[in-house]
Amino acid sequence: MTPAHPAPGRPHDQPRTDAGHPATGRPHDRAPADAGRRAAEVAGHVRDPEMPMLTLADLGVLRGVDVVRGDSGEEVVVVSITPTYTGCPAMATMRDDLVHRLNDAGFDRVEVRVVLDPPWSSDWISEQGRAALRAAGLSPPGPAARRAGPVPLTLGPPRTAPPCPRCGSPDTRLTSEFGATACKALYRCAGCLEPFEHVKEI
Amino acid sequence: MSTEPGSIAHGSVQPGSVQPGSVEPGSVEHGGIDHGSVFDGLLGGDSSQWAFGTDFEDPLAGVDTTTPDGVDGAELAAYCLMLGDDALIMSQRLSEWCSRAPDLEEDIALANIALDLLGQARLLLARAAAADPGVVPALPEGSPVPPEDALAFFRGDRDFRNVRLAEVPNGDFAHVVVRLLLFSTARLALLERLRAGRDHVLAAVAAKGVKEVAYHRDWSGRWFLTLARGTDESRRRLLAALDALWPLQAELVAPHPLERSLAEAGVGVDPASLREEVDAVLAQVLAVSGVERPDRAPLAGVGGRTGRDGLHTEALSLLLAEMQVVARAHPEGRW
Numbered sequence: 001m002t003p004a005h006p007a008p009g010r011p012h013d014q015p016r017t018d019a020g021h022p023a024t025g026r027p028h029d030r031a032p033a034d035a036g037r038r039a040a041e042v043a044g045h046v047r048d049p050e051m052p053m054l055t056l057a058d059l060g061v062l063r064g065v066d067v068v069r070g071d072s073g074e075e076v077v078v079v080s081i082t083p084t085y086t087g088c089p090a091m092a093t094m095r096d097d098l099v100h101r102l103n104d105a106g107f108d109r110v111e112v113r114v115v116l117d118p119p120w121s122s123d124w125i126s127e128q129g130r131a132a133l134r135a136a137g138l139s140p141p142g143p144a145a146r147r148a149g150p151v152p153l154t155l156g157p158p159r160t161a162p163p164c165p166r167c168g169s170p171d172t173r174l175t176s177e178f179g180a181t182a183c184k185a186l187y188r189c190a191g192c193l194e195p196f197e198h199v200k201e202i
Numbered sequence: 203m204s205t206e207p208g209s210i211a212h213g214s215v216q217p218g219s220v221q222p223g224s225v226e227p228g229s230v231e232h233g234g235i236d237h238g239s240v241f242d243g244l245l246g247g248d249s250s251q252w253a254f255g256t257d258f259e260d261p262l263a264g265v266d267t268t269t270p271d272g273v274d275g276a277e278l279a280a281y282c283l284m285l286g287d288d289a290l291i292m293s294q295r296l297s298e299w300c301s302r303a304p305d306l307e308e309d310i311a312l313a314n315i316a317l318d319l320l321g322q323a324r325l326l327l328a329r330a331a332a333a334d335p336g337v338v339p340a341l342p343e344g345s346p347v348p349p350e351d352a353l354a355f356f357r358g359d360r361d362f363r364n365v366r367l368a369e370v371p372n373g374d375f376a377h378v379v380v381r382l383l384l385f386s387t388a389r390l391a392l393l394e395r396l397r398a399g400r401d402h403v404l405a406a407v408a409a410k411g412v413k414e415v416a417y418h419r420d421w422s423g424r425w426f427l428t429l430a431r432g433t434d435e436s437r438r439r440l441l442a443a444l445d446a447l448w449p450l451q452a453e454l455v456a457p458h459p460l461e462r463s464l465a466e467a468g469v470g471v472d473p474a475s476l477r478e479e480v481d482a483v484l485a486q487v488l489a490v491s492g493v494e495r496p497d498r499a500p501l502a503g504v505g506g507r508t509g510r511d512g513l514h515t516e517a518l519s520l521l522l523a524e525m526q527v528v529a530r531a532h533p534e535g536r537w
Contacts, residue, residue, distance in 0.1 A: 080264070086410050087321025091261075113264025116325075116406035119413065151390060151416045153483055155423050155490060177417055178311035182318065186307065202413040 035107075039077045040065040042105040049093040050181045053136040056081065056094060060124025063115045067107075076109040077102050082120045085182035085202075122183070122201050139165045139187065139198035162198050164189035172196075261324050261350065262403065267332035270400040273467050278401065279334035280363065281464045283353070284510055285392075285404075286326030287364035290354055291518070292385055293319035294525050295372055304375055311421055312378065318414040322407060327353045329403045345534050355529035359519045360512040366501065367450035369509070369518040376429050376439040380447050383422035387483045388454035390415040391476040400468045423487050430491035445496055452500035455480055458510040 043065045044057045056062040064080040079098050083091055095112040102110045122141035125133075130140035139162040161172045169191025176186045177200065184197045269275045296316035303309035331338050331349030338349045339356040347355070367385060372378060393415060396408035429440040457465075457474045464470030488495055507513040529535075 083321070083410075085318060085321060085414060086325060086407065087317040087319070089317070111264070114262065116265060117402065117409065119406065119410040150394060150479060151412065151419075153423055153486055154420045155427055155487070176307035176311055177421060178307070178314035180310070182314055186310075200417075 035075055036065070036067040038105070039067050039079075039102060039107055042101050042107075043077075043079055043098055046094070046097050046101050049090045049097065051133070051136075051138070051183075053132040053138075054125075054129045056098075058126045058129030058132065059084070060120060060122075060126070060129075061094065070109060074109055075107060076111060077107045078111045078113060080113045080115045082115040084120050088182060120202075122199060125199070133199060134165050137165055137196060138184070139163070139196055141199045141201045144201045161187065164191060164194070165196055166194055167192040260348065261328045262332060265403060265406075267329065267403055269333055270467075270469055273401070273464070273469055275334040276336065277460060277464060278469065279330040279337045280460055281470050282326045282330035282333060282404070283337065283361075284363040284458070284461070286323045286330060286353075287362045288368055288385075288389070289319040289326065290323035291362070291364045291368040291521065293317075293323060294521060295368065296378070296382075298372055299378060308375075315382065315418050315421070318411075318418070322411050322414075323354070324350050325403070325407045329401075329407070332403075341533050346536050347529070347533065351529065355526045356533070359514055359522055362509075362514065362518060362522070363512060364509050364514075364518075365450070365453045366509040366515055366518075367447065367454060369514060369521055370447070370450065371517050371520075373443060373446070374439055375425075376436070377443040377447070379422050379425040379429060380440065380443040382418060383426050383487065384447060384451050384454065384484075386415050386419040386422060388473070388476060388480050390419050391479045391483075392471050392473065395471040395475070399470065404469065419483075426487055427491045430493050440491075441493065444493065445498065448496040448498045449501040453508055453510075456500075456508070461510070 043062060044055060046056050046062075048054045048056055048059050048061070051059070061081050061084060062079070063082050064078075066078045068076050068078060070076040079102070081091070081094055081098070091114070098112055099110045121144050123144050125140065133140045142160070142162065157174065161170070161174060163170045164172050164187075167189060169189055171190040172187050173190060174185065175188055175195065179186045179197055183199055183202075185200050186195065187198050188195045269278055293316045296312050296319070299309065299312040299316075301309060303312055327350035328348075331353060335349070338352050341347055341352055341356065367381065370381075390412065393408040393411040397405050397412065399405045399408070426440065429436040431437075455473045455477045457472050461470055462472055465472035465475070485495070503511070504513045
């Protein structure tokens with residue numbers, strides 16, 4: 001038997017312990033805790049369709065996994081996911097992947113729910129996820145802006161440029177704030193002259 | 203990715219062949235079936251990457267779409283159509299830029315912005331349908347078209363509630379920069395306020411939208427400045443686009459009675475309340491660009507009625523003809 005994803009630690013437990021989130025901590029007629037743990041573990045291994053070096057849990061898209069009893073006493077896995085961007089075209093794929101994986105693991109009834117509030121933030125990408133991004137040559141996001149009041153207009157060069165994920169040079173330039181997927185910007189490195197993608201702060 | 207190719211093989215397993223409880227977490231394996239194809243390993247050996255979903259889902263699955271107390275479902279639906287149609291029609295115009303921008307980066311930027319707005323439109327139209335199913339056009343029995351698609355593809359021009367700025371035909375690159383600056387400046391100000399509204403779906407869509415539209419406004423503001431301070435030709439084109447589009451700006455901040463009513467109910471935003479902020483942002487862009495605020499009167503409506511009332515320019519009909527033709531030809535089609 002080959003472990004599907006020999007991820008260290010228990011990152012898939014993150015969504016379940018996210019105190020204050022509406023999808024967690026509700027008083028359910030819970031199935032045995034073991035089923036919940038197993039379902040969370042399976043869901044925690046499902047990867048992002050567009051950035052497959054990350055699990056949905058690493059990306060912060062997986063917001064909760066609960067096992068509840070359905071009307072006739074059967075186990076129902078309720079998975080909550082949140083879109084990174086409103087137009088994210090990968091939501092249906094994420095849902096299908098979650099359903100397939102959980103079905104394969106013996107959970108016959110799976111419901112995938114969309115959580116819109118609170119909106120996804122790049123701050124939710126786990127440390128493990130950031131390391132996986134770097135290892136794949138992608139630049140992880142810096143801290144998202146926290147502000148009260150109107151969003152300021154930025155007409156100059158935006159924010160601090162991230163260091164090159166390949167050579168580490170701090171001398172990088174923004175090419176475009178829009179990239180191959182909604183969540184990435186394009187940069188180029190003046191040190192190694194390679195272009196790279198940066199996961200945007202939102 | 204240390205997963206071995208073939209260790210997970212969804213497609214080959216019959217439903218029910220895995221007994222509940224028989225599979226150890228993290229060791230999903232189905233009889234060691236090895237597909238051995240040239241595509242193995244392309245996506246980290248994770249076969250789920252090939253299971254790209256194609257079917258539609260309810261974009262508001264699991265979201266509480268109860269209409270807030272004291273709000274009429276039909277009014278809320280009409281309001282959602284206004285905000286959703288702005289995004290949908292603007293997205294369609296931006297999509298027309300695909301493969302036509304001056305360079306690849308800007309082509310991708312415009313497509314990204316179109317996608318963000320399409321996502322907002324989808325949620326807003328779905329919210330409209332949930333608030334009042336009566337707004338959804340009737341389709342043949344058994345049609346698989348979800349409500350938000352029925353609203354996008356099976357309504358006539360008079361049922362669209364978007365501002366006319368979104369629908370006028372595209373021009374040159376300066377034109378799309380100016381149009382997007384005017385549009386996103388007003389939309390960002392609106393979404394910032396809508397976050398505090400009493401309708402949970404609208405507030406959540408707005409909270410996400412603020413983050414997205416902030417990027418749209420920055421993109422268009424930077425290009426406005428670049429074109430204004432660029433060459434004589436780029437400045438000439440920018441000023442021409444600004445002159446052509448300015449008469450449509452006022453409609454973005456002109457309140458429709460329905461918008462006022464929903465603002466009073468604590469659900470919507472009165473566009474008139476955006477004027478100060480919108481003017482300040484535009485003044486900032488114009489000042490750094492060395493461009494005077496145009497002195498052009500707003501484009502009149504028909505008997506005072508404008509886009510929010512379903513009164514449009516002929517450009518909308520042509521846009522809809524193209525956008526809707528395939529869906530209308532195949533109302534029972536599956537995609």
